[in-house]
Amino acid sequence: MESLVRVTGIAAPMMRINIDTDQIIPALYLGGTDAKGYGKHLFAGWRFLPDGSPDPAFILNREPYTRARVLLAERNFGCGSSRERAPKALREFGIRAVIAPSFGGIFFNNCYRNGIAPVELPIDAVRAIVAEVEAAQGQAEVSVDLEAKTVVSPGGARYAFDAPETLRQMLLQGVDEIALTLGRMPEIDSYRARDRQRRPWAYSPD
Amino acid sequence: MTAQVAGTRTFFDKVWDDHVALRLQHGADLLQIDRLVLHELSGSQAVRALADAGREPMSRGQVFTIIEHLISTRPGRGPNDSVSASGPSMIGTTRDASRRYGFHFIDYDDPRQGIAHVVAPELAIAFPGATLVCCDSHTSTVGGVGALAFGIGASEAEHVLATQTLMQSRPRTMRVDFDGTLPAGVYAKDMILSLIGAIGANAGIGYAVEYAGTAVRALSVEGRLTLCNMSIEFSAKYGFVPPDDTTLEFLVGRQFAPKGAAWDAAAAYWRTLPSDAGAVFDRKVALDCSALEPQVTWGISPQQVGAIGARVPEPQEAGDAESRLLAERALEYMRLAPGTPLLGLPVDAVYVGSCTNARLSDLRAAAAVLKGRKVKPGLQAICVPGSTPVKCAAEAEGIDRIFREAGFEWHESACGLCGNIGDNRFADLRVISTTNRNFEGRQGPKTRTHLASPATVAASAIEGCIADPRRYL
Ligand code: SF4
Numbered sequence: 127m128e129s130l131v132r133v134t135g136i137a138a139p140m141m142r143i144n145i146d147t148d149q150i151i152p153a154l155y156l157g158g159t160d161a162k163g164y165g166k167h168l169f170a171g172w173r174f175l176p177d178g179s180p181d182p183a184f185i186l187n188r189e190p191y192t193r194a195r196v197l198l199a200e201r202n203f204g205c206g207s208s209r210e211r212a213p214k215a216l217r218e219f220g221i222r223a224v225i226a227p228s229f230g231g232i233f234f235n236n237c238y239r240n241g242i243a244p245v246e247l248p249i250d251a252v253r254a255i256v257a258e259v260e261a262a263q264g265q266a267e268v269s270v271d272l273e274a275k276t277v278v279s280p281g282g283a284r285y286a287f288d289a290p291e292t293l294r295q296m297l298l299q300g301v302d303e304i305a306l307t308l309g310r311m312p313e314i315d316s317y318r319a320r321d322r323q324r325r326p327w328a329y330s331p332d
Numbered sequence: 333m334t335a336q337v338a339g340t341r342t343f344f345d346k347v348w349d350d351h352v353a354l355r356l357q358h359g360a361d362l363l364q365i366d367r368l369v370l371h372e373l374s375g376s377q378a379v380r381a382l383a384d385a386g387r388e389p390m391s392r393g394q395v396f397t398i399i400e401h402l403i404s405t406r407p408g409r410g411p412n413d414s415v416s417a418s419g420p421s422m423i424g425t426t427r428d429a430s431r432r433y434g435f436h437f438i439d440y441d442d443p444r445q446g447i448a449h450v451v452a453p454e455l456a457i458a459f460p461g462a463t464l465v466c467c468d469s470h471t472s473t474v475g476g477v478g479a480l481a482f483g484i485g486a487s488e489a490e491h492v493l494a495t496q497t498l499m500q501s502r503p504r505t506m507r508v509d510f511d512g513t514l515p516a517g518v519y520a521k522d523m524i525l526s527l528i529g530a531i532g533a534n535a536g537i538g539y540a541v542e543y544a545g546t547a548v549r550a551l552s553v554e555g556r557l558t559l560c561n562m563s564i565e566f567s568a569k570y571g572f573v574p575p576d577d578t579t580l581e582f583l584v585g586r587q588f589a590p591k592g593a594a595w596d597a598a599a600a601y602w603r604t605l606p607s608d609a610g611a612v613f614d615r616k617v618a619l620d621c622s623a624l625e626p627q628v629t630w631g632i633s634p635q636q637v638g639a640i641g642a643r644v645p646e647p648q649e650a651g652d653a654e655s656r657l658l659a660e661r662a663l664e665y666m667r668l669a670p671g672t673p674l675l676g677l678p679v680d681a682v683y684v685g686s687c688t689n690a691r692l693s694d695l696r697a698a699a700a701v702l703k704g705r706k707v708k709p710g711l712q713a714i715c716v717p718g719s720t721p722v723k724c725a726a727e728a729e730g731i732d733r734i735f736r737e738a739g740f741e742w743h744e745s746a747c748g749l750c751g752n753i754g755d756n757r758f759a760d761l762r763v764i765s766t767t768n769r770n771f772e773g774r775q776g777p778k779t780r781t782h783l784a785s786p787a788t789v790a791a792s793a794i795e796g797c798i799a800d801p802r803r804y805l
Pocket of ligand 1: 447470688751
């Protein structure tokens with residue numbers, strides 16, 4: 127897994143509630159088993175006009191937001207479908223952190239496994255950062271420090287955030303989660319020996 | 333959160349605690365996963381990533397793959413038919429991997445085939461107290477048989493393939509009590525839509541939701557599956573109805589259910605799982621169903637819903653500023669003016685299908701309305717049964733004839749037009765649909781989706797506009 131410690135960059139405000147993963151990447155573009163190739167379809171329904179050209183009104187098509195590294199969003203960002211191509215598309219576009227009051231649960235976990243920090247801040251904090259970003263026409267940068275668990279606004283305001291510790295450590299270190307688990311197989315096997323006694327039917331469907 | 337003492341545990345606590353293979357640091361747990369279900373859209377990605385990393389699946393017998401997402405619903409379909417350009421390759425990847433690894437594999441022409449969340453209970457792949465995961469947000473559907481089932485991403489599925497475990501943080505618990513008796517013409521779909529309307533599309537973030545109350549106990553397993561299906565539409569990853577007699581009667585004898593003495597042992601264990609009388613939930617919600625009316629959505633979030641006799645609301649009526657903005661955007665996208673009555677709103681197409689509402693009882697409810705009647709001329713009307721067994725059972729009862737004679741297309745089972753994967757049949761149309769998502773573009777470019785129960789959709793097919801099914805009882 128790709129690691130992330132901190133990111134500083136252009137932040138794009140997309141202050142809308144319930145931005146679902148069907149919007150982040152529509153089903154039409156989920157094709158293929160490749161790990162890459164989704165960034166060009168990020169927000170396809172909003173980013174492009176019917177003729178396929180970029181919609182100049184959409185934020186990620188406007189300078190400087192074409193270089194956004196951070197997204198600022200309203201509550202429940204990434205709700206809906208479990209599609210992991212949603213964080214993959216964000217990551218390929220260049221997004222390394224999304225700051226919102228809350229996230230869809232599956233999307234939240236998927237972000238960590240794709241090099242993106244989903245950062246929960248209260249809505250007032252998000253709005254304050256958006257106000258600073260907009261006052262600077264987007265030119266002022268926002269920092270997200272996953273190690274220190276802080277967000278620093280363009281004007282220097284610091285906001286502490288909480289993150290699930292196990293996922294945070296995994297992302298900081300870029301660990302191979304599967305290798306970690308496989309390393310603990312003896313303990314898992316002894317759990318399974320007990321569980322098999324209790325629930326044999328769970329292990330051997332005929 | 334710590335485990336609660338015996339006698340005060342919820343169903344969720346019991347099932348979770350029994351699956352903790354390892355307590356990790358910082359409050360996360362490594363859970364034993366009993367069943368991994370994969371489909372060709374996301375499962376193919378997980379399988380490919382596993383192979384690319386040079387790893388092997390750990391517990392092949394606990395992995396089930398089903399061709400159901402991208403495969404065409406066209407009658408007479410072939411093994412790789414798909415309206416999605418990349419469908420054939422993803423179907424191929426899934427099929428090859430399933431054979432190579434020896435997973436339980438259900439191909440497009442298998443008599444057991446169908447939408448994963450419909451098939452899993454039909455075959456008792458899902459069972460009470462099982463941890464079941466699938467790369468699909470509607471996996472909680474099978475919480476309807478008392479499984480702890482949840483949607484995961486493809487990377488998480490790769491981890492399950494390689495280790496048959498998954499790291500998760502323990503969610504909080506919520507109990508939703510649906511009390512009273514459901515009136516005629518009102519169904520599980522209406523219950524869950526009205527709940528989402530009442531508490532909002534993000535009320536379930538971070539919660540595992542137990543559905544309880546007299547109206548839930550009275551539901552058939554099929555109705556419970558519909559209820560649990562839409563947990564994710566208020567952002568709850570987990571939703572379930574703890575097992576009771578109804579659950580056990582439904583499961584006994586199904587293909588992957590334990591048999592004989594093993595069944596007795598399993599059933600005895602399952603009966604210990606329901607929440608203890610003194611169990612404490614982090615949040616409780618109660619809804620009375622006695623006066624519930626058929627529900628229909630008017631917007632682009634499932635929380636934008638009303639009783640069928642209601643009018644499209646004024647955006648100012650929505651709670652906070654963001655909900656107002658969402659309402660304004662919804663009215664623009666749905667091309668609706670505030671104050672418009674939902675009843676009588678003309679529709680261009682009707683869709684009966686999906687893991688929400690395409691089981692046999694759903695098709696029966698729609699057929700009861702359609703029998704001897706005709707779909708309004710000019711309307712597209714499509715029925716896609718939730719599974720091949722549902723389709724065959726419906727055909728044996730003559731339900732397909734009722735649908736066809738009314739003017740419906742009768743398809744093979746798959747996800748079909750629930751999500752838009754390349755077939756633009758519903759582009760720019762207003763559709764009333766038994767599915768679960770009314771998101772922008774969900775069923776096609778500029779498609780305006782109204783969610784409702786199968787009976788409401790059938791009544792609307794006849795009248796050519798949103799119609800009240802209670803007139804056809
Ligand atoms: S029927 Fe629709 S909601 Fe259900 S799994 Fe298929 S695409 Fe998803």
